[in-house]
Amino acid sequence: MRLRRSRGILAVAAAVALLAAACGGEEQPRQEGQDGDLSGGALRIQMESFVFECNFDPTCEFVSYALMMQTNSFLRPLMNYRHVADDPGLEILPDLAADMPEISEDGLTYTFTLKDGVMFGPPVNREITSQDVAYAFQRMASQQQGNPYTYYYEGVVEGFELQKSPAEDIEISGIETPDDKTISITLANAVPDILFRLAMPATAPIPQEVASCFPQSGEYGRFVISSGAYMFEGSEDLDISSCESMEPIAGYEPDRTLNLVRNPNYDPATDNPEMRSNNPDRFELSVNTNVDDIFNKIVAGEADSSPDDPPAKFLRQFADDRERLPINPVDVLWYIGMNLTQAPFDDIHVRKAVNLAIDKDGLLRAAGGSLVGGVATHILPPTMGGPEAEDYDPYATSGFAGDADLAKEEMAQSAYDTDGDGICDAPECSGILHISRNEAPWTEFNPIIEDNLEAIGIELETREIEGGVAYELVSTTSENVPIASHAGWGKDWPDASTFFEALFTSGAIQAGAGVNNNVGLVGITSEINEERELGIEGNLGDIPSVDVHIEECIAMELGQARIDCFNEVDRTLMEEVVPYVPYRWDLESHLISENIAKWEFDQNAGEMSFAHIAVAS
């Protein structure tokens, strides 16, 4: 056992070393001798689809690539990040705010002073005021704007409530703008990670004279006025004399092209060069429906990069070339979720046995190997849990390959193993519905998972379905899905609360089709089931809860103590609750052209960094 553990630790260390090596290679200035001037040129991005979910409208957009573009290049919220890799990329800094906020003695009121000289781009051409920031919050509070993360602010910012009124009619008592340069935000309760919430693009200033013409969700997307270093090409031609006169800005054609050019009103003196280098003159994004062709073009130098995953042949071709194929961890966990109310997973020994049985290395290889991820040994990804959590693996097996013998030892303690031989032999152990996706790599995962669990007597009936259908089905409490391997989860900002609050608190368990992210139903009780009309049919007795523990962590100030607290929650979940089999922490591989003079990765967004990338002019 000790030997296995040691090997496990060595393997983790190797994986971490690989990650570190990958992280170390993300910035490669390959144009030395150019007097350090990397500005100019056009960055050409091709992607299979823009995948924007709300048409790039900052009030409701939530796709990570759009969030990266907006926070890197297009918008300036009060707070922001450096847009670089690793820990420096996770530090929160003032952006539109001149400095860090003044915090009242009770810790509830945050007062920001806006920088001078930050202007909206054409055709608005005026200085940004505190009312523009307040208006962004009003838009979020307007239900018809369809912001998907209002829960970050509801019950947090005093008086922030979703309302059916248009944004212009909404008043938020906790937001005051005593003058054009000052905005104070009063919280209902102390929320230590509030500054992260104020870095979301939906909080960036929005000019009411334009945006009020677009009261519905996503309508503003083709008319977004820049507050950052770049704007839609053709923004200056937008006629804002009336709502009727406005035609979509030419630089953004949904599902085809999105061109960003320099915003003439942007003053670099108002910005922090650590946050933005703003090297290319243009960003040219276009849709290419042929994924192979995208990467052929990158290899040929006709395109520079893509947010799409490179097909396997390109990964193989550039596997050892970190200059052309930089790799970064992206703080995304992939897991097998077990429903604590459904037999046989209502027995913790079964859940632990499943953790010991799963061949995580096999799943990783099926997904593409070490270029696409590292084996996950617990819930929090390494960049969030810190070095203290790196070696933690409560279900260590040799080479992460799973260990049927250890799993049987655990299973023997279960009530579902009636004769104690380590095999789940009760009737509940067969015909168990397992939801997965009908696309690679899940279709490759399923035989591995089925075989691994069959070795301990658990017979799965796998249903491979489309990803969206799988999410909706598993996230509907009344469907009572026992086990599912379709899902992953990524952070919203660099704090573990964005994992644990959404995934493991009883408050996150909601009725309705596809709205429950706590698929393990951690913390569920009969009362909650009845009150919220969840329709759960199963064993609701003695389901463990981590609500109090998570609340304690959330209330702690940012810093090591908070990280330690969440690491402790991670351990509790892994050892005393066991709703998941974590199997992969994602790595992001980007194939880039030789035209890229400087590569950078935005650790917060989990995407390439528009703020610092440079191309050969």
Next chain:
Amino acid sequence: MTQYIIRRLMWVVLVLLMITLIAYVIFFVMPPVDPARAFAGKRPTPELIETLRHQFGLDQPFYVQYGRFVQRLFLGDEYGWPGFGFSYATRSPVREELFQRAVITIQLGAGAAVVWLLVGIPIGIVSGIKRGTLVDRAAMGFALFGVSAPVFWLGLMFLFIFWQKLGIAAGTGYVALSENPVEWFGHMIMPWIVLALLFAAFYARMVRGSLIETMGQDYIRTARAKGLSERRVVVKHGLRASLTPIVTLFGIDFGTLLGGAIITETVFNMPGLGTYVVQSVFRGDLPATMGVVVLGALAVTVMSLVVDIVYAYLDPRVRYT
């Protein structure tokens, strides 16, 4: 004839209604996921889903939704006539996007049609006339290859050979004719050929078979007996009769293509109706999907009407009844 066309146009409307109803039931009544859920983020609240359902019009009973769809289609909506509503994904009018993309698909389909007619018919004629010769065998070998080779494979091979390896083709993408005619042609030529190969091969086989059958008819023997030159017999008597089935086939094929050459557009990254419908289906963008279905159905039904009219013109035995 006018009465005939009016009557057929009424049929077109009826067929369109039937198709839209079936498509509407498939896409709106039986979708595997709630489209509003797909656009509501990773932690959707019931309120947000409800808001989006309302904005998408999905909170109404099916018959109301369909009624509005038909109303918009025939009477127009706030974005113009005919009305196709707005896209869930882009929150923009579907109509504008459809028409822009239809232009590209028409260019692709029309160009390919010219190629396949110019290639397929002569090959079929030569093969039919030179039946059993080496020329015939070579032509039918080509036909077999064209029919058998999957379009996506052909497309990828063309790209690999002519763009990637030889560097003599323009690669994928689309450049508007008005922007740069030379680049437009450069980007269109490979898709035209790839798309046309399948049809050319099929048409060659059809023409050959039809011509062989026609050339065996009594009136052809009579024409020869009258002393007409073989060329005149073939062109004036043989071809006219043997090409009439091709007209029917062409009409349907061309109409179908106008609904979107999905594979060719995808492989060559052409922003036409084919790629639009693929993106729409994957994203649950139902109005966009319906828009393409309507345009596709319209193209096929209208082309059928055109074929019937032309057919009657070519074959005097057919009357407008």
